[in-house]
Amino acid sequence: MDLRDLYQDIIVDHNRSPRNFRLIDPADLQAQGYNPLCGDKLGVYLNLRDGRIEDLAFQGSGCAISVASASLMTEAVKGTSETEARKLYEQVHDMLTGAETDVDPMDLGKLAALAGVREYPSRVKCASLCWHTLIAALDKQSDAVTTE
Amino acid sequence: MSTSSISPILSPDSETWAENIRREFPILDQQVHGKPLVFLDSAASSQRPRSVIDAVTWYEEHDHANVHRGVHTLSQRATDAFEGAREKVRGFINAESTSEIVFVSGTTEGINLVASSFGQKFIAEGDEIIISHMEHHANIVPWQMLCERNKAVLRVIPMDERGELDYQAYLDMLGPRTRIVALNHVSNALGTINPVKQYVAAAREKGIPILLDGAQAVPHMPVDVRDLDCDFFVFSGHKMYGPTGIGVLYGRKSLLEQLPPYQGGGDMILAVTFEKTLYNELPYRLEAGTPNISGAVGLGAAVDFLQRIGIDNVQRREQELLAYATTALESIPGLRMIGTASHKAGVLSFVMERAHPHDIGTILDTEGVAVRTGHHCAMPVMEYFKVPATARASLGIYNTRADIDKLVEALQRVREVLG
Known part of the structure; x- marks a missing residue:
């Protein structure tokens, strides 16, 4: 097991400088996520326009893993x-989750960087919380989402 | 000084002493991710020596039957093994009588038993229960539930930034409505050894019963419940080198006698008719149903193990290793210790700049180093220090300086990986 499969450069980069890391206020829609196991907390905010997600941010x-995943998610x-x-x-x-799927991670662009998480079952929740x-x-x- | 004819006795200050003990723990002899296992998570659950594993296996292979029931040979052997373990535990904490030793599933059940039974009888609307800011959730939630049921008030002894409790605030809190105090002997999240004897004395002086959560104390230091003079003392087997699913509630006999039964069922009765049930004597009155017999046998073997090594030696060794580890960790740039009380057990909770504890845990694991990360079931402690979680290395009797060196080495990797 190579740590670099999990902490790829792109993950390290998005963790150190998360994109769209801000509050949208007021936001059309928002929700709070919480992972009670490790104390991760995040808010996701978005504005819609003509059926499209015009703006998306998190804090x-x-x-x-959870910060980089959220950052990558906002970009995607x-x-x-x-x-x-x-x-x-x-x-x-x-x-x-490593489910049987036709999806080729390569089609997911930068999100494919998170594929290594599947080798670390205890960390899947970190990546999926956002x-x-x-x-x-x-x-x-209206209720906060929790991973438990 | 007389000379000994047996092999030279090693001082617990020697690394060889710890290495010899380490060899008694079969689980430690393995590799994780291709690296020798360094187990630094004993505060969550310690490992078991060969003697405990063998005692449980022997019991399962030779002596098992239900206790206190049959006239046949195996039932008698099982009862002897079970009650023998109770006597060992009694001696271990120096209780006056085995009738004061109630077997429970662990510290959590022990506290729930007291909160439930004591609460039912003694807690009324407006009464006060005192706990502290550094309690494990197991010593918060049962009291909160009781307060909700009986409309009582929970009061919390504050702590300072070192992780020490405010004794004066506690004294001021002890009032005419205080019905019970519940306090941890040693904090699982911070390592603080609370000066519980003085807390007990202050409560007892006012006739207020006090429960000590001793889960993190018994594996690390001598405990004498009569010297402490506490009313209840609760601990778990699996944190003192025994099995999971077994623990002990010690209660002062005069108080236990007043507690209504916790659960109803077999073994806790003398006679049952549909009109009335006559309850059994202590401690059986508080032990409904078939108990965890093999767990008790394992716990008894764990007591033997600790007494063979000498709990004073355990304490001396761990204090020395704690000092070594504290110095080593504090020399790492960007690392901040959480919990710096002047008297600590072998717990090193810390955070690192620009590295979340969860990442630290994963990276250390790939180096073979097992630490706990998270809130350690003490969310109010995390809240106080304004951290979402900490990484926690905790020491057991099998840990060596080499383990600490490997921890420090693995922590260097954290910076390399996370940039």
Whole structure:
């Protein structure tokens, strides 16, 4: 097991300088995610325009995997339609959990950097927290999302 | 000084002493991710020596039957083994009588038992229960639940930035409505050894019962419940080199006698009719159902193990290693210790700049080094220090200076990996 499979340069970079790391206030939709096991907390905020996610940002604290995953997510999802965002969520989820899938990680662009997480079962929740929180925001859930 | 005819006795200050003990723990002889295992997570659960494993296996292979029930030979052997373990535990904490030793599943159940039974009888609306800011969730939540049920008030002894409790604030808190104090002997998240004897004395002087959560104390230092003079003392087997699923509630007999039963069932009764049940004597009245017999046997063997090594030696060795480890960790740039009390057990909680504890844990694991990361079931402590989590290295009797050196080495990797 090589640590570099998990902490790839792109992950390290997005952890040190997370993109779209800000509050959108007011936001059309938002949700809070929480991982009680490790104390990760993040808020996901988004604005919609003509069915597209026009702006997407996050704030919070967490480990390198959760921060980098959220940062990468904002870049990948910004500008997509809600349907496309949900499809991307499914694909990333399959990639992280190692589910049987037709998706080639290479088609996921930079998000493929998270593929190494599947070798670390205890860290899958770190990478998926932001995605669950995004879906909760789209579903207009009022309760905070938790990984437990 | 008389000369000994047996092999030279090593001082616990010697590394060889610890290395010899380490060899008694089969699990430690393995590689993790291709590196020799360095186990620094004993505060979460310690490992078991060969003697404990063998005692449990022997019991399972030769002596098992239900206890206190049959006239047949195996039942008698099982009962002897189970009650023998109770006597060992009694001696270990110097309780006056085995009727004061209640077997429970662990510290958590022990505290829940007291909160439930004591609470049912003695806690009324407006009464006060005192705990501290550095408690494990197991010594917070049962009291909170009780407060909710009985409309009582939970009061919390504050602590300072070193992780030491405010004794004066505690004295001021002890009032006419205080019904019980519940305090940890040693903090699992910070390592603080609280001066519990003085806390007990202050409560007892006002006739207020006090429970000590001793889960992190018994593996590290001599404990004498009569010297402490506490009313309840609770601990777990699996943190003192024994099995999981077994623990002990010590209770002062005069107080235990007043507690209503915790659970109803077999073994806790003398006679049952549909009109009335006559309860059994102590400690059986508080032990409903078939107990964890093999767990108790293993716990008894763990007591034997600690007494063979000498709990004073354990303490001396760990204090020396703690000092070594503290100096080593403090020399790492960007590392901040959480919990710097003047009296500590072998717990080193820390955070590092620009490195989340969860990442530290994963990176150390790939170097074979096992530490705990997270909130350590003490979220109010994390809140106080304004950290989401810490990494925690905790010491056991099998740890050596070489383990600490490997930890320090592995921590250098954290910076390399995370940039």
